Each structure stands twice: as structure tokens, then as C-alpha cells.
Amino acid sequence: MYSYTDFDAAFVAERNRQFRAQVERRIAGNLTEDEFKPLRLMNGLYLQLHAYMLRVAIPYGTLNGAQMDTLALLAEKWDKGYGHFTTRQNIQYNWPELRDIPDMLDALAEVQMHAIQTSGNTIRNVTADHFAGATADEVADPRPVAELLRQWSTDHPEFQFLPRKFKIAVTGAEQDRAVIKAHDIGIQVVEKDGKIGYRVLVGGGLGRTPMIGKEIASFVPQQELLPYVEAVVSVWNLLGRRDNKYKARIKITVHEHGIEDIRARVDARFEETRKAFDGTDLAIFDEIKAQFAAPAFRNAPEDDFTAAYDADPVFRAWADSNLSAHKAPGYAIAQISLKAHGATPGDATAEQMRVMAQLARDFGHDELRITHEQNVVLPHVHKSDLPQVHKILKAHGLATANIGKISDIIACPGMDYCALATARSIPIAQEIATRFDELKIENDIGELKIKISGCINACGHHHVGHIGILGLDRAGVENYQITLGGDATETAAIGERTGPGFPAEGVVPAIERIVETYMKERTSPEETFLQTFRRTGMAPFKTALYGEEAGKKARAA
């Protein structure tokens, strides 16, 4: 697994030392909040509704057992015994006190972790598929190239004052789990004539003006990726609107100029940038790749798995919904759901974190992943170990068999914690999950992704939920807009609004009506919600939600 270079470690230690002094000066009254705020934000410390919040980075969502143990330690020692995993593959602590932050950061540094957020208008942490290096459908592990991009962009002199922040995501598989079409740049590792290269998308993003990324290059050879990405960022750096924060992201630049125009400019710029790369980056890339080498997989019979699968219906249900195909024979990728029905999506207690850390050590080559869907992954488990893994998970409330189902809901912290929120998200998620668990139709419904945001910033990815829910403040009352047909994968789409929003107590009934409509309209149980929606369009759902008249209008439109 990737480990820091000495340079990185020294950098983090120095930053922690500086921040400790800054906290002391703030407490002593020698720094004003205006002076301190940018410093604390750089170190991942936010002030939320009820308390401070510390956001800890988990690069590529990849961590080992010792790191997870430290996350548990922080939760127990300096917080209220739990942590919240987010859609940015981070963990957030909701209750730390200012005085304790430097100690928390030092504890993190001991396991090579930090809370440094590349904040400001720079290139942010590069994200990658959470099944990277494990999934059967992968051309190559996307993390080495993500790490190469991180090293290239960190402190890049030309890109410290970009028009706005810039986010890059990388996937190595055709099936997109990294939501690359909703990033400023999305990169897909592809293979052509036996050679590795990259398909590059540009101009995606959620938030106030959601856009789906467009392909700017179908194949950029391996050795040309950095100069090519540099050309893209540099074209935007010149063209990007600095006059209006809401129009500054590259998605607006691409939208205003058109993808052809941007492509032509990038190609012209690329002629320049490629000359500046002398191949050192290729040597670095090889070193990075070595660090992400796959663990030594073992060869063993799978009889124990088969026996448990045949004998135990609870295990079978879990295996059917929470396992994915691994590239190594006899192995599986196991997802641990942090979405027990009625619980807060993405929350794990310190005890649960320790259990997951121990499972990784005992059965998972000491690796864990955090998904943007707020679950945890054991990326490499031999199938024969799965019955035992499941038994341990079950004993700790971690064996919910609902990955990809209606109760596997993404929800941002919303107004229960977030200072920017316009409404709550968490209770809505809890109520939906509880209701559909009572109805016992979750498995019958099949794949259905609900995503909830507590404001237009869209941290809960509501635009790309099959059902998206956006919490708003309508004249001092929480009100929820529902969208249908969003999709976060390689067939990405922005959801379409059903119509007027619903009050908090109207959301669960509305979701029920939507689901009933789907089950009535689907041609067979195999047709997923999204497929049905794409076939029928909005009309039957509008009728179910707002009555016959609204449905007719939707049909005529």
C-alpha cells in the first residue's frame, strides 16, 4: 500500500507543529478569528452548528488496520465515540474541542494520516474507484495515476490561483464507481492495441449548476497524460470566469465555449506543455506503481463459502447484495454497510471501526476502503473466510445486507450539523430506511439509489440519485424537492424534478408512491427502477404524486 515519502512525513509534522502554535495563539487572544479561520480550514477544522468539526483525509479512500484503529481512538478519546464517513471519502468528527485538535493531528500523523485539506482555488485531492486494485472489471489500478496527479498538482506554481477549486477523479474500470462524469476532470484508464492510455472527460460537476462531463479525448497515451491535463487546466485558467464565483468552474467554461472549442484550445496548448516534460514523471510513476502492488493472494478451496451459502439464508442474502467480483480467483470484494435501517448513514462507532480494522488484518491483507456511498470495503477477502467475516460483522451490527438497495442511502450531515444547510437530511434517510424495512419489500424493489443533500451544494449527490432529495428552506419550513432518473455511473444523468416539493412529513409517503408506481410499471422484476424510469418517463410518477392532471400534462410535454 502507498506510504508517505520522508518528505511528506516531514511536511505533515511541520504543519502540525505550526498549527499547534496557531491554536495556542488563538486561545491566548493573539490571533483574531479572521486571522485564524483560514489557518484552521487549511488544517481541516470547521466550525459547525453545535461544535467544531475535524475532517480527516483518506486519500483514495484507502487505509490499513492501524489507521482505522487510530480513527477509532480519535472518536473515543476526543469525540463522542463515533465518526461520520462522507461522500468525499473522508471521516468527520462532529464534537472535538479546539484545545484537543493538535493532539488529534499528532495521533493521526503517527499512522501517516492528516487533516490537511488542499483548500482554496487549487487542484484538490484526487479521488479514485473504491474497488481499485481489486475489481475484476479493471484495466489497471487507477490509484498510481491518481497519486501521480496529486504529486504533480501539489504546489504546482501555475495552479495556485485558479479561477475556482478543481477536482479530478480516476477509474480503471468501464463500470464507473468514482462518479468521474461529475468531476472537473474525469479520467478512465483504457487499453488500445495492448497499450495503456486514458480517456479524459471534462466539465462535470454537481452543486448549483449540475453538469455531466464531456469527453475531450478518447485516448491519451500514458506518457502524455500530465502534459495533457496541464493543458486542460491551463486553458481553463485563462478562460475561466473570475468575475462570478458561480460561473467560475470549468463546467461553465465548457458549457459557454462548447467542447469543440475547448478541445481545439487544449490541443494547441498541449503542443507547448508536452515539450516541458522530460520523462522524469515516468520514472516517478513506476516507483508509485510499485507501492500499489497487489497483495500476495492465496490459492485455497472455496468449499466453506459454498457450504455457508447453501445452508444459511442470512449469509446468502448478505453475499448476494454485499459482495462483488474480484480479479483474483477465489477472492471477493466485501462491502460493509454503514446503513443499518434507521441508523445515520455513514456513521461508525469506535468499536465498529476496531472490528473492521481487525477483520482487515485477519482476513483482508490489511486493507480497507471508504466508498463515496458512505460504506466500508474489505477489498481482498478469500471466499473461504467470508462466513467467518460475516459472523463477526453480524455480532457488531455491521452485516446489513442492503448494498445498492433503497435503504443504502447517501445523506449529507444536513442541518443536524452543517452550518450551510437549508434543511435536515439525516432524519429523512432514517425514516425512509425504517419504512421500507417494515414493508419488507426492499429485495423485491432491487437496485435503487436514494441520495439526499441538505442544501444546493449537493454534498449528498442528490442530482445523480435514482431518487434525489434536496432539502430547502421554504419560508422558514423544511421542504424537500424530489428528482428522478439521476445516475452516477458511466451512464450518468442529472435527475429531473418531479414538481413542487414536499414538507418533511410528506417525503416518505411520496417515496412510497414513487416506488409503488415503479413496481406497477416495470415489465419484470429484472427491470430496475432506472430502466423503468427511462422507458416511461416522468408521467406515471407525476400522476402518482400530484394526480391525473399533472400526469397528463407531463405526457403531453
Added chain:
Amino acid sequence: MPKAFTPKVVTANALLEGDVIYLGADDTWVRDLADAEIITDEAIAQMRLLDAQSRASEAVGVYLADMAPTDSGPEPTHFREAFRATGPSNYSHGKQERA
């Protein structure tokens, strides 16, 4: 006729704990909304706000929040202030935990 002034409390987050605090009539910071001073005069509200903002080593993000006066003290007119006064709805943490 000028619009009637909505009564206010001065509120912020405590520098050390981050906890929600309110300004009491005796100029101390109080943790419980019921103990906050409710201000019904606009000019006084502005003065109290400026005073409070100058206490930068105690409080962060000082502002005036709308309240309705009741027999049991100020009551939030907006749900955001109601959450600040009690805590999150998914766990009994924050102020409700100590109540």
C-alpha cells in the same frame, strides 16, 4: 408604518468548545437559550451585538437571532435556531444531552 422589530438574542459559538452560546443580561455568556437576554429594541440590539463581537477570545461568529418572547424565555422563530438550541436530531448529543 415601519415594520415591527422582531425581538433578538445575541448568539455565537464558544471559542474553546464550539458550543452554542447566548449573551445574558449580565453580559456573561450563557449556554441555555432560556437564560439569554431578549432584546426588543433595534438600537440596543445593535449595541449589544457590537459589544459582543469585540469579545473575540470568547466567542466566534457573533450574530443576532430572531426570537419570540414567551413566559419560559426566548423561543426560536426559525428551525435553524431551534436545532442550535437543542442539538442534532439523530443522537441525543449537544445541549439536549446536558439538559
